[in-house]
Structures are given as C-alpha cells and as structure tokens.
Amino acid sequence: MKQYNFDQQIERHGTDCVKYDGMKETFGKDNLIPLWVADMDFKTPDFIINALKKRCEHEIFGYTFASDKYYDSIIEWLLYKYLWKIERDWITYIPGIVKGIAYAVQCFTEPGDKIIIQPPVYHPFRIVPESFHREIVYNPLKLVNGYYEMDFEHLESIAEGCKMLILSNPHNPGGVVWPKETLQQLAEICTRHHILVISDEIHAEMTFPQYRHTPFATASEEAASCSITFMAPSKTFNIAGIVTSYSIVPNEELRRKFYGYLEAGEFNSGTIFAYEATIAAYTFGGEWLQQMRSYIMANILYVTNFLKKHLPAIKVYQPQASFLVWLDCRELNLPQQELVALFKEKAGLALNDGSMFGPGGEGHMRLNVGCPRSILEQAMNALLKAANMK
Ligand SMILES: Cc1ncc(COP(=O)(O)O)c(C=O)c1O
Structure with missing residues (x-):
C-alpha cells in the first residue's frame, strides 16, 4: 500500500493562493505562519494530478x-x-x-x-x-x-x-x-x-x-x-x-x-x-483520505497535548471532523483585540479571529491544522513564547 507523505513542506508563495499570497490583504502582513483559510498545505493526491495531466495531453479544451x-x-x-x-x-x-x-x-x-x-x-x-x-x-x-x-x-x-x-x-x-x-x-x-x-x-x-x-x-x-x-x-x-x-x-x-x-x-x-x-x-480517493485523516488526527492530538501541558488556559474543542480546530481562549481573559494581537503581533501566527463567526465566537480563535506537523510545532512554540511575554 502506498504511504503518502504529509510531512513534506511545499512552497506555495507565488501561486496566487489566498493562504500565503493573500495574507497581506487580510492581515496587513505577509510573514505570519498561515493557519487560517480552510485549505491544506498537503500536495493534492497524485491520482487527481495524473487525471488532470492526462486530460491536458489532449490539448483541446x-x-x-x-x-x-x-x-x-x-x-x-x-x-x-x-x-x-x-x-x-x-x-x-x-x-x-x-x-x-x-x-x-x-x-x-x-x-x-x-x-x-x-x-x-x-x-x-x-x-x-x-x-x-x-x-x-x-x-x-x-x-x-x-x-x-x-x-x-x-x-x-x-x-x-x-x-x-x-x-x-x-x-x-x-x-x-x-x-x-x-x-x-x-x-x-x-x-x-x-x-x-x-x-x-x-x-x-x-x-x-x-x-x-x-x-x-x-x-x-x-x-x-x-x-x-x-x-x-x-x-x-x-x-x-x-x-x-x-x-x-x-x-x-x-x-x-x-x-x-x-x-x-x-x-x-x-x-x-x-x-x-x-x-x-x-x-481513487478512499485510501488517501484515510491516511490524511490519520495525519490530521495526530496533528489535533499534538496541539491538544501541547496546550494542555504548556498553555492550559487555551482549551481545544475536540473536532469530530475536518482540519479546523476551535480554540477556547476565554480563560486568558483578554479583550478580543488583545487576543487577536497575541496570536498575530506577538506570536506571528495567522489564525481566524473567532468573532468573525458571529455571536459566541468572541474569546475564540480558529486554527487550521491541515499542514505538516513541523509547521504546527513551530506555531505552538511561537504561541507559548508570546503568551509568556505577557
Ligand atoms: C462550511 C463551509 N462551507 C463552504 C465552504 C466553501 O465552499 P466553496 O469553496 O465550495 O464555496 C467552506 C470553506 O471553508 C466551509 O468551511
């Protein structure tokens, strides 16, 4: 059975992708670790790429x-x-x-x-x-x-x-x-x-x-x-x-x-x-999906354990599906603007501000874990450092 590699870091800058190239427009900065808009940093699986390539070979569209x-x-x-x-x-x-x-x-x-x-x-x-x-x-x-x-x-x-x-x-x-x-x-x-x-x-x-x-x-x-x-x-x-x-x-x-x-x-x-x-x-997607889900579950576990150990004031709602993690930051007792600044200005992370999701979203941030674990490790350590600066 083919093992897919979700650890691979792929350069996405310069592809006009919202997550990286569109960051400045939304966050006013382009050097944050992008954990926001809901797509993943994993390579699109080869069975899809190959189908598209094959169709391109025909050369009439x-x-x-x-x-x-x-x-x-x-x-x-x-x-x-x-x-x-x-x-x-x-x-x-x-x-x-x-x-x-x-x-x-x-x-x-x-x-x-x-x-x-x-x-x-x-x-x-x-x-x-x-x-x-x-x-x-x-x-x-x-x-x-x-x-x-x-x-x-x-x-x-x-x-x-x-x-x-x-x-x-x-x-x-x-x-x-x-x-x-x-x-x-x-x-x-x-x-x-x-x-x-x-x-x-x-x-x-x-x-x-x-x-x-x-x-x-x-x-x-x-x-x-x-x-x-x-x-x-x-x-x-x-x-x-x-x-x-x-x-x-x-x-x-x-x-x-x-x-x-x-x-x-x-x-x-x-x-x-x-x-x-x-x-x-x-x-052809059944097997890839199972492996991707396992990787995401391990990413969620990593974030959950990290926060439990180092930043217990941030609670993780355990997602039952998908790669978006809803973080309850209310115990930090920060006004929304300061909470957003903690993530963005102090930690250098681009997450979605929970208040954009309407009533009940204040005090929360949305974290996209659809990325290589090494990026999450970097992000969590930056968050911890920023929180300790308070
Ligand atoms: C719940 C939900 N619906 C729809 C979308 C976007 O779907 P589409 O790109 O097909 O408009 C998203 C993307 O984040 C989503 O989270």
Whole structure:
C-alpha cells in the first residue's frame, strides 16, 4: 500500500493562493505562519494530478458536459461513505457551495425575508444573505458541558415566519458531527414552520472514524423533503481552487424550482477540470483520505497535548471532523483585540479571529491544522513564547 507523505513542506508563495499570497490583504502582513483559510498545505493526491495531466495531453479544451462517469462517481461515493442511495436526477454541479447558498437564497426567498443561522458559524452564512438584503435571525448554539448543541427551544421561539435555515453539517468552526436525532428534530421543526434547510456538508467526508456523519436528507423523510444538500470533494482532496461542488435535492418540487433556476442562468455548468478532478477523487480517493485523516488526527492530538501541558488556559474543542480546530481562549481573559494581537503581533501566527463567526465566537480563535506537523510545532512554540511575554 502506498504511504503518502504529509510531512513534506511545499512552497506555495507565488501561486496566487489566498493562504500565503493573500495574507497581506487580510492581515496587513505577509510573514505570519498561515493557519487560517480552510485549505491544506498537503500536495493534492497524485491520482487527481495524473487525471488532470492526462486530460491536458489532449490539448483541446472546448465546451464540456457532466458525463455518466461524473454522476456515477458521486452516486457510488455517497453509497460507500454514508450508505446514501441517491438518484442521478438529484445531482447537479454548482460552482462553489457559497455560490450555491447565494443561488438558493435568490431562488427561494425575497429581500426582507428571514433566514436562520446557528452561530458561531462559517461567516458567509451571514454575509451572503445580508448582501442580498435578507434578514439574518440567530439561533445561537448553546454550550452544554463543553459541547455545542442546537437550541431547539429558542429555535421554536423564532421560527415563525422564517423562510430558510442554513446548516453547517458537520459544524464549522465547532467541529461537531451532528447526531442523527438532532437532525431529525431540526427537520421536524423546520417542516412544521415551512422552513427550507440548506445543509452544507463540505466537511463531511473528513469525519473521524469514531463518529458517523449523517447526511441531513437521510435523517428522516421530513428532512429529505425540506432540504437541499451541498457537498464537494474540494476540502477533502485539497482542490478548492478547481471548484468541484455539487448539490443534491431529493424533493421533486424543490428540485424543479432550484434546478430550473440554475439551468436558466447556466449556473450549473461545470468545467473540464472540475469533472475530471471529482471523478478521480471519488474513484481513487478512499485510501488517501484515510491516511490524511490519520495525519490530521495526530496533528489535533499534538496541539491538544501541547496546550494542555504548556498553555492550559487555551482549551481545544475536540473536532469530530475536518482540519479546523476551535480554540477556547476565554480563560486568558483578554479583550478580543488583545487576543487577536497575541496570536498575530506577538506570536506571528495567522489564525481566524473567532468573532468573525458571529455571536459566541468572541474569546475564540480558529486554527487550521491541515499542514505538516513541523509547521504546527513551530506555531505552538511561537504561541507559548508570546503568551509568556505577557
Ligand atoms: C462550511 C463551509 N462551507 C463552504 C465552504 C466553501 O465552499 P466553496 O469553496 O465550495 O464555496 C467552506 C470553506 O471553508 C466551509 O468551511
């Protein structure tokens, strides 16, 4: 069996990548250790690179369409990963999940309509609807014994009149793989209030082996009827720049409306490289994904142990999926600006400021551990040194 090397450091400067070359724009500096935007510093696996190279050898890149191979690769992958049996008609390509959210917002809601999100949560869930003049209604997650849960009591109190709920499943930044029962309850409430659920499942494939991801639409019949699911191989196989997202809609009425909208604007036509990369990822990706997940789990363990030993005021929410680690820094008792300065100015690290994820995000930072361990070691030691300077 091939052993993949996740320790390898690869120079990414000069590739117009957001994480390195876009750092100055966001942080005002370009020399921080980049542990922010959610892609990984690992080499995209060779079976994807080889598929793209092979396609390049043809040397003509004319108009294309989604082939049987493309649909079959998704259908088989979802069956293999989640025992979810889907039909070809339910699937369509979308040019990114954030854009998919924007299309759904425009297709199913009007300016002024209310859309529920559950902060702290991935910030475009707020920014995109607000940009289209929809009203965001918060149903903040609640912390119960150190774990995030959905607040159904509060949800019941705000649901009336809301049109849509955007769900992060698994949750970014909290790292929660939602239990099936939670999703069933969510579906029941949303169905009763005629709320369309947009389930963003981009991190699902990286669920750790001791947890089980439930695609929202498989939680119950109600869930299948009231939802649109967005998925992608892009985070998992480090191909975000190739734009490989897709949508799944089991409900025929929703599908007709949403896919009619996408078709009208040709928002659902993918590129040659998107289709090729998806087919390669889902045909050959099982083994690489297992090794990548193991490496990420070891990175999380390293950070957890380091902080426990040297900086116990920073607590790690143990992620149940993916490479984003939510750090609870509230015991440091620093105002948000000083907390951000500790990481950025004193330690020289580029993490995401927790407050960007909305209410409940203050006092937190989001750490991306999708990098060689040596980089994390450097980062943790820099953080320790900075904290001791206080
Ligand atoms: C929860 C979540 N959804 C969507 C995205 C971005 O997806 P896309 O690049 O397909 O728009 C991210 C990226 O960080 C994410 O964390």
